[in-house]
Amino acid sequence: MAPTEELSSGEIYPLKTWEELLEWTGQNLHNVIVNTKKLCSRVSPHSPSHPKTLVCHDMKGGYLEDRLFSGSKNKDAYRFYHWSGIDTFVYFSHHFVTIPPPGWINTAHHHGVKVLGTLITEWDEGANICQKMLANEDSVAACVSQLVKIANYHSFEGWLINIENKIDPEQVEQLRDFVQKLTLAMKESLPDALVLWYDSVTTRGELCWQNELNNYNRPFFDACDGIFLNYTWTNDHLIRSREVAGERTGQVYVGLDVFGRNFYEGGKFNTHKALEAARLHNLSAAIFAQGWTHETQDNFVEAEKMMWSSLAPYLAHHGPSCLPFRTSFCQGFGSKHFLRGKIEGSNPWYDLSKQQYQPLWSQEQGSATMTLETTEAFTGGGCLRLTTVSPSTVRLFVCGISWRVALIVSLCYKWCGPVVPFSLELHLGPATVTSDTPVTQRIVTLICENNSGKLEDNAHIEENENLASGNSLESTEQVMTENPDQPPMVVDTEENGWTIRSFSIKEVEGNELKQIDLKLEGASSVLVGELDLTNRCIKGLG
Known part of the structure; x- marks a missing residue:
């Protein structure tokens, strides 16, 4: 169903009598067209027979407030x-x-x-x-x-x-x-x-x-x-x-x-x-x-x-299984509404339809705490705040994402504590697992430091040119995909006080992205505004 402007005035109601059920003819919503998303696919690390x-x-x-199609102003719903x-x-x-x-x-x-x-x-x-x-x-x-x-x-x-x-x-x-x-x-x-x-x-x-x-x-x-x-x-x-x-x-x-x-x-x-x-x-x-x-x-x-x-x-626990995958971690409410780091609206709001894909909130390790920050956001009403007093890792997602051409990964973040090495780890493993499959994984790590970019693959670090800030997404993709024979580049852009760090991973036959972690190497606090995984065609491949 196509989106419609009429959704703004809609409410949903139950049917209270036998007669109301029989008289239902397609909608009881005062001529409001219902627009709902289809069920997305996802992956689980467990077998289908798992409880x-x-x-x-x-x-x-x-x-309550959830009956309103366009949400309400009660951010505490x-x-x-x-x-x-x-x-x-x-x-x-x-x-x-x-x-x-x-x-x-x-x-x-x-x-x-x-x-x-x-x-x-x-x-x-x-x-x-x-x-x-x-x-x-x-x-x-x-x-x-x-x-x-x-x-x-x-x-x-x-x-x-x-x-x-x-x-x-x-x-x-x-x-x-x-x-x-x-x-x-x-x-x-x-x-x-x-x-x-x-x-x-x-x-x-x-x-x-x-x-x-x-x-x-x-x-x-x-x-x-x-x-x-x-x-x-x-x-x-x-x-x-x-x-x-x-x-x-x-x-x-x-x-x-x-x-x-x-x-x-x-x-x-x-x-x-x-x-x-x-x-x-x-x-x-x-x-x-x-x-x-x-x-x-x-x-x-x-x-x-x-x-x-x-x-x-x-x-x-389940997670995403297809591309593109993007989340700003918004939970469908906020004191303000942000769009790419700028305040778009200053009124409190609540709308479950605007909730973004949520991480594994119960997977913290070490001294890490992961909370939802609502005073700042990149897009929506909130972002993640990751805080540690010692080296720690947080698992964001389990997943089963495969790709046939280069995967471009972008992480949007902002420091709010001492700058220490901070990394996004992508764990790659075999797409099909049998009793004979080795349990080894390939880990690709994007290291985020102030004014530097590093990409680590199986403990092998490639130093890459730190490209000038201000590159558009289109120019970033062009630089990253012009020469597929070169090691992947790390590209930084800046937008309204947020750093967006991007890099590419070539397709590895028979492998999937299995899990995504965030890691802080020392005491600090960082805001994570958006994670974006996009499949793009690389020139010269396929």
């Missing part, structure tokens, strides 16, 4: 930026059909994370909806058709089905058929679609949470792509779930309530203990209400860091 991680976002009833550690994002509310707002879809898709909406029925009102929805095959077909159309229109990948009311026993089989038909219809529309069942109503039609996979909910599990278990489980529940799931252990999502309501080890900052328990049984996890850090803690950033650092050892 997955889902985040289910339950935030004060939903549809909730944001999520730990995308590298999760596979699926569910937007949840207690309305009948919850449609994820475009901002969440855009930033999740930018990071390669699937998005699900929610269909929920609750209590007496929910029971009445289910009576209509399951009345006959035509009503089931109409519901399935509308849900598929909504997902296609808004460009998200599927649904969480949560039936939290009694079902007439004679309609239970119709409910199972509904789940199966929705799953099949979504996959016909989108092969990578995902439909999950919440552990609530049983095959007897009773609202009786099982906290495990068993014969009372397995028919619904068999009809879709997985089950989201209720939260009051014990280790015995997990053992039985693993046994019943068989080869589908990764499709059992153990519910983790961050608020800790009658939950294993109390949730909150002990949530990682529950995640560890799930992983011991090779089960996936569904983290519910992760916004606890924003809703209840005085310092959201510190609480978020504490929470996700404790979860990190049990997550399979």
Whole structure:
């Protein structure tokens, strides 16, 4: 879908009744055209069978500032930026059909994370909806058709089905058929679609949470792509779930309530203990209400860091897999808005669609601390601040990027402490790894010092001419690609107080860029405004 100026006035709303669902005809957004990004590809260092991680976002009833297409002026609204550690994002509310707002879809898709909406029925009102929805095959077909159309229109990948009311026993089989038909219809529309069942109503039609996979909910599990278990489980529940799931252990999502309501080890900052328990049984996890850090803690950033650092050892981190790749590290908010180092707007803002690709926030090593700086930025509302008191390394990304012609890498930075050797390390390894593949890697290092440029490849340093500042991007590329037989050059440009250091790497057959690190050799602090990896054609090659 093409961008449109009409987005500025748009809001997204849920569908609250059965009639609203049937009457939905393409949009309920007051003639506003929805513009959402398609799901981007990404890479994981783990096998496809590795347990997955889902985040289910339950935030004060939903549809807060995030419902606004163009965002708001509340820079303190909730944001999520730990995308590298999760596979699926569910937007949840207690309305009948919850449609994820475009901002969440855009930033999740930018990071390669699937998005699900929610269909929920609750209590007496929910029971009445289910009576209509399951009345006959035509009503089931109409519901399935509308849900598929909504997902296609808004460009998200599927649904969480949560039936939290009694079902007439004679309609239970119709409910199972509904789940199966929705799953099949979504996959016909989108092969990578995902439909999950919440552990609530049983095959007897009773609202009786099982906290495990068993014969009372397995028919619904068999009809879709997985089950989201209720939260009051014990280790015995997990053992039985693993046994019943068989080869589908990764499709059992153990519910983790961050608020800790009658939950294993109390949730909150002990949530990682529950995640560890799930992983011991090779089960996936569904983290519910992760916004606890924003809703209840005085310092959201510190609480978020504490929470996700404790979860990190049990997550399979993902990263970018294609070119071009560029990020300014903006989290979709700011006190100001910057464009290439200049202040473009002086008002606070919040817009999840403007969030840039986020690094691995939990991968610091040594004394390094990596924070988001919002008083300065190159583009957007923030940049990275890397601070150390001793030599330290921070892993920015795991990735799987290959290239067929020269890769041009640009790093935009600004010193805010003593100038010490500071480097960007790119780790190259075999694209295809087997049991016989050597674990060696080639490391290409761009060293950033004041008024000097060095490129290090496997500890071999080439001194290159420091080209005059002020070169345009076009002239930089021309100088770097004129003679492919010469060692790669390092090129500096200056823009509004920021240094942009660029260099090229020739394609290495059978190799991929596997990870990207930042390294400070001594006590200092540096701002990193942008990282840009671009594939360019080198004259004389190919």
